[in-house]
Amino acid sequence: MHTPSLFAAMLLAAATLAHADDHGRRVAPNPSYVKECSDCHVAFPVQMLTAASWSRLMGKLPRHFGSDASLDPATTSELTSWLTTNAGTPGKRATENPPEDRITRSAWFVRKHDEVAAGTWQRPAIKSAANCAACHPRAADGNYNERDIRIPK
Numbered sequence: 271m272h273t274p275s276l277f278a279a280m281l282l283a284a285a286t287l288a289h290a291d292d293h294g295r296r297v298a299p300n301p302s303y304v305k306e307c308s309d310c311h312v313a314f315p316v317q318m319l320t321a322a323s324w325s326r327l328m329g330k331l332p333r334h335f336g337s338d339a340s341l342d343p344a345t346t347s348e349l350t351s352w353l354t355t356n357a358g359t360p361g362k363r364a365t366e367n368p369p370e371d372r373i374t375r376s377a378w379f380v381r382k383h384d385e386v387a388a389g390t391w392q393r394p395a396i397k398s399a400a401n402c403a404a405c406h407p408r409a410a411d412g413n414y415n416e417r418d419i420r421i422p423k
Contacts (some may be wrong), residue, residue: 299412300352302345312402312409317358323371324353334371362380374399381422385422395422 297316307313319327320353328350341349368376383399391399402409405421 289323296412297356300349303349303352305408306341306345306349308410310339311400314402316353316356318373318376319353319357319371320359320367321354321357321378323367324357325350327371328353387418390421393422 278313281301299313303316304311304313316324327334331341331346368374368379379399390396396404402414405419406414407419407420408415
């Protein structure tokens with residue numbers, strides 16, 4: 271028979287492992303990353319891209335998917351270092367460098383969203399596959415749990 275505290279610990283461990291299996295290891299968010307990137311989109315979990323992809327993205331901030339996302343050199347250096355240090359590795363979420371270094375074109379993303387019809391991404395409340403928060407209301411907290419998905423009409 272399990273004691274209540276042992277049972278609670280086992281539940282917490284199982285929940286943590288389940289989250290880690292689906293979304294990679296937890297990495298404490300970098301405040302500068304959250305501040306700078308969340309102005310335009312959710313600050314994506316760092317494990318979603320490899321170090322090489324993050325490095326290329328950070329090197330092209332003046333031409334960041336049609337926007338000028340330039341940062342001062344010190345912030346660019348800080349974020350590049352943090353992103354590449356904590357990036358996904360083969361076998362963990364980021365198994366390849368997706369086309370154009372787009373998370374939404376990665377094999378993982380495509381597989382996880384294969385049931386979403388192409389027209390769904392065009393809905394006014396969604397606008398694009400990169401707008402995670404449209405369907406994942408807790409995306410800003412790093413929570414992409416499938417039980418919480420709400421696809422806007």
